[in-house]
Amino acid sequence: MNLRRDVFQAIADPTRRAILLLVASQSLTAGAIAANFNTARPTVSKHLQILTECELLEQKQNGREIFYHTNAKKMKEIADFIEPFRQMWDDRFNKLEDIMKNYKPKE
Amino acid sequence: MELKTKVNAEEGQQQLTITREFDLPLDLLFKAYVEPEIVEQWMGTKVLKLESKKHGSYQFETTDPKGNKHCFNGVIHEFSPGQRIKRTFEMENTPFGIQLEIYEFESLTVGTSRLNMQVIYESVAQRDQVLKMPFAQGINMAHNRLQDIVSKLK
Numbered sequence: 001m002n003l004r005r006d007v008f009q010a011i012a013d014p015t016r017r018a019i020l021l022l023v024a025s026q027s028l029t030a031g032a033i034a035a036n037f038n039t040a041r042p043t044v045s046k047h048l049q050i051l052t053e054c055e056l057l058e059q060k061q062n063g064r065e066i067f068y069h070t071n072a073k074k075m076k077e078i079a080d081f082i083e084p085f086r087q088m089w090d091d092r093f094n095k096l097e098d099i100m101k102n103y104k105p106k107e
Numbered sequence: 108m109e110l111k112t113k114v115n116a117e118e119g120q121q122q123l124t125i126t127r128e129f130d131l132p133l134d135l136l137f138k139a140y141v142e143p144e145i146v147e148q149w150m151g152t153k154v155l156k157l158e159s160k161k162h163g164s165y166q167f168e169t170t171d172p173k174g175n176k177h178c179f180n181g182v183i184h185e186f187s188p189g190q191r192i193k194r195t196f197e198m199e200n201t202p203f204g205i206q207l208e209i210y211e212f213e214s215l216t217v218g219t220s221r222l223n224m225q226v227i228y229e230s231v232a233q234r235d236q237v238l239k240m241p242f243a244q245g246i247n248m249a250h251n252r253l254q255d256i257v258s259k260l261k
Binding site: 082085086089090092093094095096097099100101103 | 111112116127131145148222238
């Protein structure tokens, strides 16, 4: 599977948002990031992969270790935070649509 | 993938627009804004009052998972069935001020319709605050979880 990922898909997940917050202040290795979550290590790796694919995170080799840091330019794309607002309305409207599709006039 | 709901909030402006196309005929879409029982279902709120007419007003009350009550209200300035609603919106006890909402309902085909919602805020700062609200909530939740986890490690 090789979907093009976008930043909004990346921040739709609370764990990924938490990872971004964590890495925002300092570069960390995958192990150090995973130590902050009680999620399984492969799950954290998957999140890191997604965040890297959509360029919110960048990798930097330092000796034998790989450090992750945030990509400031890409982070700016979500700086106005419109997407969660849009999703909130999208959810609401989806619900409206479902309800009205099953609507039976009472008479 | 084409997004069904679009939000346009240009930088430095005190308004935003929300556009959505529905797989619903226009009359059903409009009904969802008028019938109190239906509004309650999709907005997830209690409707205390909803007078869909010029000079009418409305009052909603939402109870959050913690049991806190949040009240919303507004006055209806224009009510044109199947076409347009203009009303104010206020979230009581918040710093978001009073918003002016203009809803334009439009029929596309027999079975589809479009809603164009224009929301005007008192200031650019207020609009930006409202936009950030859902994100801030998400961030706080992630943050709290992080804190929970970290405190368990100690």
